[in-house]
Amino acid sequence: MKRPERSRKSPAIATPIKRRSLVSRLRRAGARVVAWASDPQLAPVLVVGFTIAHAVLWTAILTQVKAAQDVHFDVAEAYAWGRSSCSAMASIRRCRAGLRVPGSASSR
Structure with missing residues (x-):
């Protein structure tokens, strides 16, 4: 075959x-x-x-x-300061003391 x-x-x-x-x-x-x-x-x-x-x-x-x-500490701090009730023009002493800045969103 x-x-x-x-x-x-x-x-x-x-x-x-x-x-x-x-x-x-x-x-x-x-x-x-x-x-x-x-x-x-x-x-x-x-x-x-x-x-x-x-x-x-x-x-x-x-x-x-x-x-x-991780997020760098300085970046996180800058973000937190930007979101706080203190405006960018306010002095650091007033912000640390907890004083409100006139005209900011949280003082109304």
Whole structure:
């Protein structure tokens, strides 16, 4: 009995699925990107897509990194002073003494 001949049109159906190694997949992906970059019509799309992906990725990374940091003491103090009942024009002694500044929101 003869073996059935494999069709050249659809080798994926006729042959068992072979698992490619990670290195092989990376090489194929790199070759595909190089082919796209050398194509005059696809090169601008590749550059714009890479730029957008780069910006989104680094925005997400830096947002996570900065979110884990504490607020600096001086920044917190400046924010608290800005939110207090003392206005920016009032003297520090009056604010520390608890005296209200005429015309401020809390003295009305």
